Amino acid sequence: MVKPFIRNHQYNLIKKQVNLLQQTANSVSDPKVVESVRFSAQSKVVEAFPEITEDHKQSLEKIAALRTSEEFQHYLHALKPYMVEISQVTGKQLSKLFPKIKKLKAPDFTTTDYRYVTYLGWVDIATNKMFIVYHLNGQWVGIEGRYTPSNKGVCFLCNRHEEVALFTAVTKWKPANASPDYYKAIGNYMCVDSAVCNKNITDVTALELFAQKVLGNRES
Incomplete structure (x- = not known):
């Protein structure tokens, strides 16, 4: 029986390393550079799973042996289960996560594939509100805040432009004395x-720290 152990952000990290390795293998002629990237990709993937079984570790480490486009795609496909x-x-x-909002306007998440979800988020333009729902420590938590449109920029969650x-x-x-x-x-x-x-997020550290700050679990 297959026991799932890869979260969405970790799978995104794996895909990122696979794409980097494939691009390097296809464009760089120096074998030492390619091998260096192979070692780096393998290390970063394994480091993203501090607590895994030896069998799972061996499955992840196969990234270093990939050579052809078919092998790269097969590797990613084999990890989906x-x-x-x-x-x-x-x-x-x-509704329980946002009790102060009497008429919560949230998307329909019934058809969402929760394998590819790190957090749920949406915007209510009518009220200039943005909402985040995240599965933290085994339960869903909700964060609401003011939404101020901007231009292109770097997201603090996924670190992408x-x-x-x-x-x-x-x-x-x-x-205490507030x-x-x-x-x-x-x-x-x-x-x-x-x-x-x-689709972009590869690390939940920033998200969890933000959630803890807003929910009052830590001072800063």
Whole structure:
């Protein structure tokens, strides 16, 4: 029985390393350079999985032996059964995540392939709001914030140059001696289109840190 262990952002990282290795193998004549890229790709892929079985590690390490276009594609295809499908979120759950919003306008996520999801996100232009729903520590958490359109820029989540907006959320954390009207807003530029971001993101560190700050799990 296949036990999934690859999350969406990790699969994106693998694809990125596979594409880099394939481009290098096809365009660079110096074998030492190619072998260096092979070693680097293998190391980065394995490092993205700090806790895996030896069998899974051996499956990932096969990236260093790829030579032909067919082998590159077969490698990626063979890893798909190992992708983790996170639990689906229902409309009722979304309403509970954002209880202060009486008429939540969220997309229909019933047809979403949750293997290729790191987070769910959408924009409500009518209210200038942006929403993030992320599966953190085994449960869904929701973050809402102000949406300010911008031009092309680097998304703080996927670190790619895309169409972004300034997403500003008020943190729930307060100092022990804070006044009743104390508040602190945290803002970052992120992809307007969450589907694009989910295809690009290779690391969830920034996302989880942002979520922890907004939800009040840490001060900074």
